[in-house]
Amino acid sequence: MPDAPTWPAGFAERYRAAGHWRGETFGGVLSERAAAHPDRVAVVDPAPERRSWTYRELDERASRLAAGFAARGISPGDRVVVQLPNIAEFVEVVFALFRVGALPVYALPAHRETEIGYFCAFTEAVAYVVPDRHAGFDHVALASRVKERTPTLKHVFVVGSPGPHTALSEVPRTPSGTVHEPRSDDLAFLQLSGGTTGVPKLIPRTHDDYIYSLRGSNEICGVDADTRFLVLLPAAHNFPMSSPGWLGALYAGGTAVLCPSPDPATAFPLVERERVTMTGMVPPLALVWTEAGPGTEHDLSSLELVLVGGAKYSEAAARRLEPALGCRLMQVFGMAEGLVNYTRLDDDHETVVTTQGRPISEDDEVLLVDDAGEDVPEGGFGHLLTRGPYTIRGYWRAPEHNTRAFTEDGFYRTGDIVRRTPTGHLVVEGRAKDQINRGGEKIAPEEIENIILGHPSVHDVSVVGVADEYLGERTLAYVVLREGAEPLKPVAVKRLVRERGVAAYKVPDLVEFVEAFPQTGIGKVSKKGLRSEAAPAGTVPDRH
Numbered sequence: 001m002p003d004a005p006t007w008p009a010g011f012a013e014r015y016r017a018a019g020h021w022r023g024e025t026f027g028g029v030l031s032e033r034a035a036a037h038p039d040r041v042a043v044v045d046p047a048p049e050r051r052s053w054t055y056r057e058l059d060e061r062a063s064r065l066a067a068g069f070a071a072r073g074i075s076p077g078d079r080v081v082v083q084l085p086n087i088a089e090f091v092e093v094v095f096a097l098f099r100v101g102a103l104p105v106y107a108l109p110a111h112r113e114t115e116i117g118y119f120c121a122f123t124e125a126v127a128y129v130v131p132d133r134h135a136g137f138d139h140v141a142l143a144s145r146v147k148e149r150t151p152t153l154k155h156v157f158v159v160g161s162p163g164p165h166t167a168l169s170e171v172p173r174t175p176s177g178t179v180h181e182p183r184s185d186d187l188a189f190l191q192l193s194g195g196t197t198g199v200p201k202l203i204p205r206t207h208d209d210y211i212y213s214l215r216g217s218n219e220i221c222g223v224d225a226d227t228r229f230l231v232l233l234p235a236a237h238n239f240p241m242s243s244p245g246w247l248g249a250l251y252a253g254g255t256a257v258l259c260p261s262p263d264p265a266t267a268f269p270l271v272e273r274e275r276v277t278m279t280g281m282v283p284p285l286a287l288v289w290t291e292a293g294p295g296t297e298h299d300l301s302s303l304e305l306v307l308v309g310g311a312k313y314s315e316a317a318a319r320r321l322e323p324a325l326g327c328r329l330m331q332v333f334g335m336a337e338g339l340v341n342y343t344r345l346d347d348d349h350e351t352v353v354t355t356q357g358r359p360i361s362e363d364d365e366v367l368l369v370d371d372a373g374e375d376v377p378e379g380g381f382g383h384l385l386t387r388g389p390y391t392i393r394g395y396w397r398a399p400e401h402n403t404r405a406f407t408e409d410g411f412y413r414t415g416d417i418v419r420r421t422p423t424g425h426l427v428v429e430g431r432a433k434d435q436i437n438r439g440g441e442k443i444a445p446e447e448i449e450n451i452i453l454g455h456p457s458v459h460d461v462s463v464v465g466v467a468d469e470y471l472g473e474r475t476l477a478y479v480v481l482r483e484g485a486e487p488l489k490p491v492a493v494k495r496l497v498r499e500r501g502v503a504a505y506k507v508p509d510l511v512e513f514v515e516a517f518p519q520t521g522i523g524k525v526s527k528k529g530l531r532s533e534a535a536p537a538g539t540v541p542d543r544h
C-alpha cells in the first residue's frame with residue numbers, strides 16, 4: 001500500500017499540460033538560481049551576529065551537507081524530523097535533505113517530547129535535527145530522551161554544542177560521488193496538519209505541487225529578485241514558508257531575512273536595516289504591529305506588503321493596518337493541506353478588508369455544500385471542499401482518516417464554513433471541525449482532552465475555544481470530577497498538560513469545573529453548547 005494517495009493520472013496529466021507542474025525540484029531550482037546569480041544574497045540571519053549567504057554559498061553548503069548526510073546513511077525517502085528556529089541552518093538543512101531525496105518532517109520549535117516522540121516514531125525517522133538550546137529550552141536533553149525510545153532514530157544533529165550527539169558542523173562536507181536526484185513528482189517533505197484528532201496528521205507535499213503554489217503565490221504577491229521577505233513566524237509553518245514565504249523569495253531569486261522573534265522591538269530594526277519589502281503574520285501579531293507602527297523611531301518605509309492570515313482577521317483591525325504601517329495589506333486564507341486564497345493587489349480596498357481572498361489557481365476547484373453535501377445557493381454559507389493542483393489527495397499513512405477527510409472523488413473537507421462573494425472571494429464565517437484556532441496556532445481538543453482524562457480525579461473533560469479579543473479564540477477546559485475525588489485547582493490541570501511535554505500554546509488558558517456537560521439531542525456532549533455558555537451569543541466563533 002502506498003504511503004499516501006496521490007493525484008489520479010488524468011489530473012496529473014492535466015496539471016502538467018496546463019504548465020502548473022513543470023518538472024522542477026527544490027534542489028534543481030537552487031542550482032539554477034546559484035548559476036544565474038551566484039552573488040545575490042539568498043539568506044540573512046541576523047542573530048547573534050549578522051550572517052548572510054549568497055546563492056552560491058547556500059547552494060554549495062546544501063550540496064556538501066547533502067553529501068555528508070548521504071555518507072551517514074541518510075537515503076532517499078528517509079524521514080528526518082527538523083526542529084529548528086529561524087536560523088540560516090534551517091534553510092541549509094532542508095535543501096540538503098531535498099538534494100538527498102530524504103523528507104524533512106517540519107516540527108515547530110514549540111513542540112515538546114509528546115509531539116516529537118510521536119513524529120519520530122510514526123514516521124520511523126532516521127534522524128532528528130535540533131538547536132542546542134532555544135528559548136531557554138534544552139533540546140539536546142529532549143533529543144536524548146526521544147532517541148532512547150525510538151529504535152529507528154540513528155542520528156541527532158545539533159546546531160551548536162551537541163552533548164552526546166553529532167554537531168551539524170561536524171558532518172563531513174566533502175562531496176563523495178553522486179547524490180540521488182529526486183523526481184519532481186516525488187514527495188519533498190511532510191508538513192504537519194493543524195489537526196482535529198488525538199495526534200496530528202502528516203501532509204505529503206511533492207516538489208511539483210508545492211513549487212506550483214510558490215510560483216502562483218509569487219505572481220499574486222509581486223515577488224521578484226528585489227523582494228526581501230522577513231520570516232516572522234516559525235519558518236517550519238506553511239504560511240511563512242510558501243505564502244509566498246522564504247521559499248517563494250528564494251524561488252524568485254530574492255532574499256529571505258530570518259527574524260528570531262516577531263515582536264516589533266526585534267523586527268522593526270531589522271526591517272529598517274535589511275530594507276525588508278514584504279512579510280506575513282497572524283492577526284494577533286498584526287494588531288501589535290499596527291499599535292507599534294505609528295510611534296516607531298524605525299524607518300519602515302521599505303515595507304510594501306504585509307500578508308495577514310492563519311486565523312480570521314477582523315475587518316476593523318484590517319482597516320487600521322495600512323495607515324499604521326504605510327504599506328499594502330493582503331489577506332491570506334490557506335491551509336497546509338494545499339488551497340491558498342489571497343486578496344489581490346488590484347482588488348478594491350473594501351474587498352481587501354472584508355474578504356479572505358480567492359484561490360491561487362484557475363484549477364482550484366472549490367465547492368460550498370450544506371450538511372447533506374448539496375451545493376448551497378450562490379452567496380450562502382457552506383462547508384468548503386476543495387481539490388486542485390497543490391491540494392493533497394490524502395494524509396500520509398492515514399487510510400482510515402482519509403476516508404472521512406476526503407470525498408470519494410478526492411475533494412478535501414477543509415472543515416471551514418465560508419461564503420463566496422460575487423467576485424469569487426471567500427469569507428470565512430466559522431468552522432465545522434473540532435479544532436481551536438488560537439491566534440493562528442491550531443489545537444486539536446481531543447489531544448488535550450486525552451491528557452486531562454489521564455488524571456485520576458477526572459471523570460470527563462471537554463476542551464473548547466472561547467472568543468478572545470486579542471487571540472480570536474483561547475482555550476477553555478471544562479472538567480467534570482469523579483464523585484468523591486480530591487478537589488483540583490485549575491493550575492493543577494494546566495500543570496498536568498504542561499508536564500506531559502506538549503507545546504506551551506496547547507496548555508488550556510482557562511479551566512472550569514462543572515457538574516455535567518450540556519447534552520445534544522442524541523446525548524453526546526455538545527461543544528456548541530459549551531461554547532455558548534462561555535461566550536455571549538453572537539461572539540461564538542464557530543457555527544457548528
Ligand code: OOB
Pocket residue numbers: 193194238239243308309310311312313331332333334335336337340356414416428431437440442
Ligand atoms: C494556515 O495553515 P494551517 O494548516 O495552520 O491552518 C489552516 C486553517 C484553515 O483551514 C482555517 O481554518 C484557518 O487555518 N485559517 C483561517 C485563515 N487562514 C487560515 N481562518 C480564517 N481566516 C484566515 N485568513 O493557517 C495557513 C497556511 C498558508 C497560508 C496562510 C495560513
